Amino acid sequence: MDISETKSGDVDGRRLRGEKSRTRVLQFAMSIAAIEGLEGLTFGKVAAASKIAKSTLQVLFEDRQGLQLQTLNAAADSFSAGIEQGLQRYSAAPNRLHALCDAWFDLVSDSSLPGGCLVTAAATEYRAREGAVRASVHDHRARWRSHLRAAAHATIKAGELPAETDVEQLVFDILAFQGAANIARGEGSEEDFAMARRGVERLLAKSGQAREIR
16 A cells, blocks of 8 residues: 555544544534523633543634634524525425525524524624624624525515515614514523514515505
């Protein structure tokens, strides 16, 4: 066997083990952040929860900010996958925006997410903080806003919302209700969560009725 092939195999093996460790660590990190926020993440807490040495965490994430950023990204990816899966239940719905909002509320109400959407929670946690984590939160929020905006335009095109709908205002209002719902989810207030969801439903129903009246 060629020596270079042996070395390459060793490198690939280490990389695979490293990625498995990273995946394991991020699962525990997301669970901690769901309760304590991204600021609650430390190498010590994550090492204790995951049973992986702090020295290994430093190799995987370099520093605490790296851990926070990767945890945020992993949570955003997981949430996005959950939304896509949830949308399958509403695949026949002509109102794309309503389906997207329903999928969001269904996912946030899931018992496996005690703190709701981590990105939404982090938007409040880092509202006055400067730095890379806040910038990443902003980017993730901007992508979600873009998804809502695209869904609104698709819904208008389908004739389920009036052509003159103020999309930016509608999306802003939806985000406001979702922010309130996420806080309610974290506090365990089912009543407030339900009111926020009804708020979005009334908002979309009112927008649809405007088209019918005309």
